[in-house]
Amino acid sequence: IRRKAEARCRRVTNGAVPWSPQIQNFWDRQSLWKLLLKGRKQCRVSSRKIRRLMKKTKLPNAWKKTTVELEKALRNDRKEYLHAKKNHAVTWRKKFLTIQVKRSKKKQWTLRKARDRFLRLRRMKQREEARRRRRAQSKGSTSGLQAIQVEEKLPNGKVDLRTLTDRRQVEQGCMQENRARYNQTQSPYTTPPMDEPLRTQRGTLTPFWRAAFQCRMGLILTLSHS
Incomplete structure (x- = not known):
């Protein structure tokens, strides 16, 4: 029925x-x-x-x-x-973005413009992946999320895409992406206080919070010795 x-x-x-x-x-x-x-x-x-x-x-x-x-x-x-x-529309789009990202990686970043273009393509691919996940979880969808692509750093320093199909791996990949997206201290989604020159001038902690942190650490050390 x-x-x-x-x-x-x-x-x-x-x-x-x-x-x-x-x-x-x-x-x-x-x-x-x-x-x-x-x-x-x-x-x-x-x-x-x-x-x-x-x-x-x-x-x-x-x-x-x-x-x-x-x-x-x-x-x-x-x-x-x-x-x-x-x-085929979604598959063609993913292949097109993958080819564009690989072409950008092969080129040497002699100019800031080339690096900005690579970062734009990378963010575009991330947005496409996020849209695909939202569509799979939307109200009008009748099927769940079956596979996602995550970035994996190779031993030679290059970044490659890996497809995850296992349910636990898909869930872990989604959670890692959310943590990276909403973490204010992780690039490329950093807040202005965590960018230069504010990071160097003011540090990661303001004087008030630095003093509070030192006071807390001193209290912990005192309690541990006692």
Whole structure:
């Protein structure tokens, strides 16, 4: 009974398809077919945009198609896009981010701009992973979180991604990410007092709290000796 009820439940579609070059190719082709069909209906369209899309999608002879062929191509592209969006969009997005991060790692950080770009890509990948976890735990989802990717430091000093599928490992990975995200003294989410030059000038403890800490430690030592 529960399986039948679950099968009849409405699937919540929130949109927000993860971007990847493959998904962008679907969007470009559909935009091209729509513009060409709009032009066949004697509507005003941008010929420059049509040429740009034909060059981008590598379809230089698209304007030679008849109206029936354009409608058929649009229907076929929509079917393929819906299938890809449902089954491959998340995987393509993860692969794209992984490739971008690896490319950034290979380049030498001779400029601050390159390092900032690498950090942005890294945070983007973390945000994508967090969104995927939230979607798995959201109200409209019918399945639990099955796998996550965590960063693992190799003996040679490099950082690599490791996929966790075991339930306990997934839970530990989620807890470690939360601790790192909300820990105010851990990079890259440090608060201003923990950044330079405030860290060097003021230290990790203010004079009041430093005195309180020393007093507490002295009291503990006194009690232990007594």
